[in-house]
Amino acid sequence: MLTNRPTYQVSRRASYLERSVLRGLLKHAVDPSLISLAGGLPADEDLPTEQLNQCMNIVLKRDGAAALQYSPAYAALHEWIADYMLRRNIACSPENIFITNGNQQGLSILSRLFLDEGKTAVIEEAVFTGTQQGTKGVGANVVTIPTDLAHGADVHHLETVLEQHDVKLMALIPDFHNPLGVSMTENNRRRVAELAARYHVPVLEDDAYSQLRFTGRILPPIRAFDTSGYVFYLGSFSKMLAPGLRLGFMVIPESLQPKITVIRESIDLETSTLMQRTVAEFLHRGYLEPHIEKLRQSLKIRAEALMTALDKHLSDIATWTVPEGGLFTWCVLPENVDTWQLFDEALDAGVVYIPGGAFSVNGGHKNTMRLNFSRVAPETFDEGIKRLSAVIRKAL
């Protein structure tokens, strides 16, 4: 029983962080009574639940308690990932792999490594809220660059910022950008690697989605063009496999392993060895490729259904990015439409999305929305976009 309601004096740093609207909206994303284009989750039927269960059982039977103790890094997982990275033209060895609880943790660790309060980080103007929280959360001064809806992050603008500011870290999402759904061109990836080398500024390449490509050619990551050691690659099993595993990894210079390890330990010691071993078993058994192939097909069908519905119901008043992979498209409406204001009406009409403004660092993007296509049944998109269209047209 409290005698008085206390007022807590919180840190200045904590005041930089604001609750993500996106995370708050996730509850709608899983409400079965709605057509939800709001989430960033794979469809339940696209998760390899039985195979993961099988792998967990194998690990617990084989390794017993060792899979439930604190544990040094699990070598088999490091080796598999290093080999997988080699196939993506990333020169590395198991010593360059650092296991995380997903890309957000990698972002958080590297932000703490490179950023002090008031130092400058470059991020994209419309970007995943986690990227904003990871950099702003350590008190960084955030400078933004625009993202072209056809070619990804504006590298020319990036160069100007690097010339004008003492930048300590840049963070980019080159593949199937969240929320924009666009990918950077191969040439621009090369240029980013060159800029990182020239300005000696670490670039954090956040790759959660590149394997989810269902059309076109898989592009090499920025890290594949790195000859300087300034490109830090972040990979995740959240979208390739399952978010609930909380498993990701970074490719980092071996010289930074001790420092990164101690930052990680200060945060939460280490990643569950059971999860590491389970995923290693999944990979070892060759389950990943067939799973991803199935996932790509599923995403392709869903994305096409969404594109068809958008063409049918919104082509006269809206434009959108045409995704070649990933989970999202970005829809731009007439300038007088405010997607924040429409949200409740859309909810009443039984359809939800994320207002584009939720991803904006500087405010704005009010006439945009992020639409997710990974979770809804293909035959549902037509009805969902029809409802959305009716709500939007009332506001025109």
Added chain:
Amino acid sequence: MLTNRPTYQVSRRASYLERSVLRGLLKHAVDPSLISLAGGLPADEDLPTEQLNQCMNIVLKRDGAAALQYSPAYAALHEWIADYMLRRNIACSPENIFITNGNQQGLSILSRLFLDEGKTAVIEEAVFTGTQQGTKGVGANVVTIPTDLAHGADVHHLETVLEQHDVKLMALIPDFHNPLGVSMTENNRRRVAELAARYHVPVLEDDAYSQLRFTGRILPPIRAFDTSGYVFYLGSFSKMLAPGLRLGFMVIPESLQPKITVIRESIDLETSTLMQRTVAEFLHRGYLEPHIEKLRQSLKIRAEALMTALDKHLSDIATWTVPEGGLFTWCVLPENVDTWQLFDEALDAGVVYIPGGAFSVNGGHKNTMRLNFSRVAPETFDEGIKRLSAVIRKAL
């Protein structure tokens, strides 16, 4: 291929962190060719591996993909923990429970919440390195208080520090202190709660071990005496169940939930829903109490064997804390003995421990060592301490 070996400009904050000797020594802790008194791990045979495997299978069969997605807080786990806290005289509801990846994450989150660079935190002078990293890692100025080997943290000294410094956070381990093995008296717990209220300083009560009491009466946590809202309780399933689950929790004021949630999200979004559901199932099935009872018996037998061995081989030259629970005893040797220097010789003799100095915030404690009794077979302690005694006596 790197053209040059780059020099990275790391943050000032990152420079505060030093690699924990303790974590580096964990590799010895699991080397089967040694008698290891170094670790902080439960014995493999004391982990409920089969029951956890059963619960995981139940969850994955019952919940399917929902157990592998991103997910809102798992209500059943919050409810169980709130009820469990009530039984420990902590007034709280499910809304006061915040799930973490273990107590280190709770410490890290609350340090970020309450501490800015250069602000003052109070910790014990000899303490778990994670406590040091959590507070120093956010750039806090750390002021220490001594810990009495009979009564725990020196509360009189604590009050003096609170009078003299503008303290923003205190962190204490009241039960079966790591590394000292001592517990705070009930009266001192009450006084700490009063001091927190009087000085409006949050106290972080790190309770990883209280359930591992094998003799004497379980004492109420500091939080049980809290009428001010300034006591933050951190609980963990790492020692009660298994470290590899990476599951802990905090009891926090509801008013701070949004701020703590956003700090957590900036670090790594959320805790694995599969782990949350698996542990909830374990708890729901009533497996915890019988498991802890078995664990207590096991620890009791091991601790008694260690005490017997210490009496037999070292009573003429050493003193040590007599644990009533937990995993550790703290052994104090003659002042001219340096346990850092003896470490390699002990390793050669086939026995390892953690030099007490590894836990010291200000240096010192060179003639001490932390001995773990949770992992070694009871019949092994005699040989282990005999070897240790021989190594020590050579140095006298």
